[in-house]
Amino acid sequence: MTQIPPIGSERKHSLRHLVEECFRREAGLSVAIPGDDVDLIERGILDSMGWVSFLRGVESASGAGELGSALNDRSASFAAILGALQRSESRIPEVPSDGSGRGISKGVVPAFTVGSSSVVGSQLIPSEEVDRAFGMSIGKLRSRAGIESVARAADGENELVLGAEAAQDALRAASCGAQQLDWIVATSETHHDYPSLSAQLHARLLVRENCGALDVGGACLGLLNAFAIAQSLIGSGQAQTVAVVTADVHSRTLTPGRVAGEFGGLFGDGASAFILRREESTDPNGGYRLGEFLFGCASQYAAAIQVSDAKDGGLAVRFDGEALSRAAITRMEKVLAAVELRSGISRADVGGFATHQPNPRLVTLLAKQCGVSPSAFPPIAKTSGNLGSSTCGAALHAALQAAAKQARGKRQPIFLASLGPGLLFGGGWLTPQD
Amino acid sequence: MSKLLITEITRMGPAFCIIGLQHQNEKIQSIRPVPSFSNGWPHFPHHRGDILECTLTPFPGNKPHVEDRVSTRGFKKISAVPEAETVVYLRKSEQARSLPDLFGCPIHENKKGSGLYANPREAQRSICGCETQNLRLELCANELRATLALPSGEVLRDLPVVDRDWRDFVDAALAEGRGANRTARLERFLNSHFHYKIMSCPHHFIRLGLTRPFYDLCWLMLDTLFPLPRREWLQEF
Numbered sequence: 001m002t003q004i005p006p007i008g009s010e011r012k013h014s015l016r017h018l019v020e021e022c023f024r025r026e027a028g029l030s031v032a033i034p035g036d037d038v039d040l041i042e043r044g045i046l047d048s049m050g051w052v053s054f055l056r057g058v059e060s061a062s063g064a065g066e067l068g069s070a071l072n073d074r075s076a077s078f079a080a081i082l083g084a085l086q087r088s089e090s091r092i093p094e095v096p097s098d099g100s101g102r103g104i105s106k107g108v109v110p111a112f113t114v115g116s117s118s119v120v121g122s123q124l125i126p127s128e129e130v131d132r133a134f135g136m137s138i139g140k141l142r143s144r145a146g147i148e149s150v151a152r153a154a155d156g157e158n159e160l161v162l163g164a165e166a167a168q169d170a171l172r173a174a175s176c177g178a179q180q181l182d183w184i185v186a187t188s189e190t191h192h193d194y195p196s197l198s199a200q201l202h203a204r205l206l207v208r209e210n211c212g213a214l215d216v217g218g219a220c221l222g223l224l225n226a227f228a229i230a231q232s233l234i235g236s237g238q239a240q241t242v243a244v245v246t247a248d249v250h251s252r253t254l255t256p257g258r259v260a261g262e263f264g265g266l267f268g269d270g271a272s273a274f275i276l277r278r279e280e281s282t283d284p285n286g287g288y289r290l291g292e293f294l295f296g297c298a299s300q301y302a303a304a305i306q307v308s309d310a311k312d313g314g315l316a317v318r319f320d321g322e323a324l325s326r327a328a329i330t331r332m333e334k335v336l337a338a339v340e341l342r343s344g345i346s347r348a349d350v351g352g353f354a355t356h357q358p359n360p361r362l363v364t365l366l367a368k369q370c371g372v373s374p375s376a377f378p379p380i381a382k383t384s385g386n387l388g389s390s391t392c393g394a395a396l397h398a399a400l401q402a403a404a405k406q407a408r409g410k411r412q413p414i415f416l417a418s419l420g421p422g423l424l425f426g427g428g429w430l431t432p433q434d
Numbered sequence: 435m436s437k438l439l440i441t442e443i444t445r446m447g448p449a450f451c452i453i454g455l456q457h458q459n460e461k462i463q464s465i466r467p468v469p470s471f472s473n474g475w476p477h478f479p480h481h482r483g484d485i486l487e488c489t490l491t492p493f494p495g496n497k498p499h500v501e502d503r504v505s506t507r508g509f510k511k512i513s514a515v516p517e518a519e520t521v522v523y524l525r526k527s528e529q530a531r532s533l534p535d536l537f538g539c540p541i542h543e544n545k546k547g548s549g550l551y552a553n554p555r556e557a558q559r560s561i562c563g564c565e566t567q568n569l570r571l572e573l574c575a576n577e578l579r580a581t582l583a584l585p586s587g588e589v590l591r592d593l594p595v596v597d598r599d600w601r602d603f604v605d606a607a608l609a610e611g612r613g614a615n616r617t618a619r620l621e622r623f624l625n626s627h628f629h630y631k632i633m634s635c636p637h638h639f640i641r642l643g644l645t646r647p648f649y650d651l652c653w654l655m656l657d658t659l660f661p662l663p664r665r666e667w668l669q670e671f
Contacts, residue, residue, distance in 0.1 A: 053547030068574030299589030
């Protein structure tokens with residue numbers, strides 16, 4: 001029989017807490033936490049659907065991967081789940097903890113944000129003007145989506161210009177020379193040219209020749225994908241310092257006549273950049289430490305949004321706004337719940353929610369569904385429109401700026417959540433290095 | 435008297451739920467004969483492909499189980515058709531290619547964990563057939579679950595498999611007399627030979643169903659998976 005290497009009592013406690021929280025969500029608050037050896041199905045506490053649903057909740061919250069196979073031939077009990085989780089944990093290498101015990105997970109190598117920035121296109125267009133350009137009734141974007149204005153790139157601006165500006169600002173904020181960068185990880189949902197955006201940024205920022213350049217996809221989820229890659233590069237020792245850059249210019253692609261205003265009118269142009277390092281920041285305000293990331297794909301919503309090149313050079317857009325709105329709210333709420341469970345950070349203790357913002361109305365709805373204040377969501381889409389992969393980046397930068405104004409020790413964690421067509425989803429968290 | 439081609443035999447708790455196809459007014463439609471005393475049959479000795487004679491009340495059941503008809507007498511087998519032919523008829527009855535078309539309503543995901551459900555007030559029917567782009571069965575913590583991709587590309591995860599023959603096959607695979615490592619052997623089969631056998635079968639077809647309202651939600655389940663399992667497959671693992 002395989003011996004399970006022991007795990008610490010603190011970790012055991014946090015796994016138990018996680019399992020109990022998932023159980024409460026499945027069974028309801030009125031159901032008492034059962035004894036470890038109680039078979040939940042035999043006792044009628046959960047039916048078979050509830051049992052699998054509970055298990056999936058634990059998988060998602062713990063990041064333990066597939067537990068179902070490990071629980072075959074075992075009872076439907078807490079003891080079986082905790083045993084499977086411990087076996088799964090024992091396969092992950094131990095990483096030194098910062099000792100705070102909050103929001104730091106096993107298997108995550110420290111990576112810190114030491115500088116950030118975001119910029120938007122220099123033209124600010126009132127939403128009524130966008131309504132007019134797309135032939136929609138005046139006031140539609142404002143009343144239906146809550147968008148007051150949209151940021152648009154001026155003639156000389158594009159993904160490279162906006163991305164480079166954000167990156168330079170972030171480097172300055174981090175007191176980091178461009179030659180110190182080991183990697184540039186770039187993402188954009190609108191830049192499809194070659195050389196790719198990361199290659200163009202490499203040239204524009206004058207980084208070392210042996211600084212790597214990588215483009216990652218994911219559309220609006222791109223920032224989280226890029227963070228996960230950057231964290232892995234730092235964690236594996238491949239890099240000490242990484243620039244993560246997002247840049248999106250929708251106004252050249254989603255034009256009147258090419259797409260409907262109900263879709264194209266929502267988008268703005270912008271960029272964001274983050275400097276990630278292995279070492280903590282020397283800035284007295286300190287940086288934020290990246291926690292874990294969780295990802296997935298809810299393919300049942302894939303049909304809600306599909307964009308492809310048409311043969312005639314046009315753009316084929318399939319956009320079911322109502323279905324996408326429902327899916328976005330449901331999935332982001334689920335992602336934030338999983339982040340809450342996995343990090344052990346209550347949503348009530350979160351200082352900012354840097355989420356994707358399809359439109360301001362949905363952000364308000366998401367806040368309501370999650371039972372948190374809408375003011376914890378930096379208002380990006382309201383004034384700039386949906387910035388694609390840069391929405392989450394602009395929101396995170398705003399949340400970091402707000403946190404920098406707080407005294408050390410008062411700063412709060414930040415949650416990340418985003419979506420991309422597919423329906424790709426991802427989430428994560430950052431904790432202050434106070 | 436009505437004639438029904440039996441297409442579904444599902445395990446629902448201790449009872450069996452039956453659905454058959456009826457040819458009526460140039461249309462082939464699904465009918466669920468139910469006893470007057472409950473929604474399921476404690477015993478059902480017949481098989482998929484059997485053509486049974488029965489007496490059904492003309493009144494449809496409540497939404498979304500509009501296929502329900504109370505059976506006022508027993509069943510009498512009059513003939514049978516092979517599996518491939520059964521699927522030919524299934525392809526002529528209720529069919530959909532995308533999630534919202536399955537039951538004529540939006541399908542929602544369980545916010546807490548896994549599973550998909552329909553609102554009983556919105557769903558127009560409780561059974562529908564479809565082709566699949568891909569299909570996987572897994573034993574998840576002792577529960578048989580299906581994950582599949584519809585022709586639209588939409589993926590349905592963790593559907594409970596209630597097909598009587600597939601459930602019987604899994605029970606037989608896990609029977610004590612089959613030696614050691616039974617679960618691991620079954621998992622290996624489901625991850626390899628099973629997939630080839632199912633997806634390469636020219637009459638591969640599935641039917642999805644909705645449960646009776648449970649706390650006001652009707653959950654999706656895999657009612658039928660063609661081809662049906664064969665006993666000789668047990669010798670392969």
